[in-house]
Amino acid sequence: MTGINRYISKWLAAGVSAAALSLCALAAPAAAQDGDVNLSGDVTNVTGVVDGDLKSDTNARVRLNASRLLDNGLEIGGELEARLDGEIPRQYWAGGRYSSLTAGGARGVGPLSGDAWLQGANVYARGGLGTVSVGRDNGIASQLAVTSPTIFSAIGVNDWKTDLTGMNDVHTINDFSGYATKMTYMPPANFLGGVLGGLQLGVSYTPRMVDCKDDLCAPYNGYSPLIDPETRLGANSSWKDVMETAVYYERGVGEKRDLRVGVGASYVQAQEDVDNTLSSAFDDYEAYSLGVNLGYRGFTLGGSVKNTNAAFKQEDEDGYLAFDAGLTYETGPWGFMVGYGASDAERDAASPISPAFYRQTQSAQAGVSYVFDQGVTLGAAAQFVESDKPAQLGGEENAAAVVFESGFKF
Secondary structure, eight states, X not given: OOHHHHHHHHHHHHHHHHHHHHHHHHTSSTTEEEEEEEEEEEXXXXXXXXXXXXXXXXXXXXXXXXXXXXXXXXXXXXXXXXXXXXXXXXXXXXXXXXXXXXXXXXXXXXXXXXXXXXXXXXEEEEETTXXXXXXXXXXXXXXXXXXXXXXXSSOSSSSOSOOTTSOOOOOOSOOTXXXXXXXXXXOOTTSSOGGGTTEEEEEEEEEEOOOOOTTTTSOTTOSSSOSOGGGSTTTTEEEEEEEEEEEEEEEEESTTOOEEEEEEEEEEEEEEEEOSTTGGGBOOEEEEEEEEEEEEXXXXXXXXXXXXXXXXXXXXXXXXXXXXXXXXXXXXXEEEEEEEEEEEOGGGGGOSSOGGGOOEEEEEEEEEXXXXXXXXXXXXXXXXXXXXXXXXXXXXXXXXXXXXXXXXXX
């Protein structure tokens, strides 16, 4: 870590501590109104049969938010988010250069091999000039992301919490910074007014990502077919100065506003530090994403796309391209959906480093769900995933699954 980045990281940590102390100090004065404490979360269980094998996965998230509104109109607060996940999908946390590096691995306060950990911790101030937050939280590109609609919480064709097939590799959310410590700023909602009244903007800055050694940010079995983790491509690389910006716009169309349009777009850039013999093959990371949803009464149609250079130096190659599309229909407690996703890392097949970058994936899903009282949801879906990889990583594979999701929110 360079001196300047070490200084910035220490400054951010000190800022979190100072803000937390300020939060405690300001909670008592008579100049503040009553505080507000909210507890929310969700729990999901997915059980299914994948090519004849019975599999199951449970996820839970709990978020505690405490805030106080001062007499001058400034709201100060803090959030803690804990997560329980017995089996994070391998392709999700290990997506490395295609998706978040810190969804797994060095994921927060807790043992790396454990199933529970403190995922997020941040403090914020919200007032007439917008919202500023400091700490461990999703980046703005992830917060304002728009993807294909779904009726499920954990299963889908992209950016899932649970992937029982272990083969899905479609990532359209621009979540590269994960829950790494960062600063985020968002202007006030509806600050432009008029036609642009539904516009939201934001920027995030992450001084330093976690180191990408061992399995923390390499595809399953590593970037190359080598077995020893210390010899895998990218074992001593890390990212710094992660900048991301995002925009979200939503508006009703028509006399009765029956048609709703939602659009989200983001851009992420990061500088890469490389300390191995293959440093000439790497470059700074860049990723773009765009998503659109159209809602009409009970129907929602939409999709999204993400493109990234995957931090490789390839003059005529794009690195990774993924997209998804879907349709949902909700009537009363019932929900129905169909979705399709695909990712293409085939451009990496020509890499002089290793053919292990090559991967094409297709994922399709159809399902139905029912929402009971108290936020309890039950659903069933049929999934099919097809993956084409180098022979060293298994070659062509496909999997069919019937899965059942149960969950509730509070």
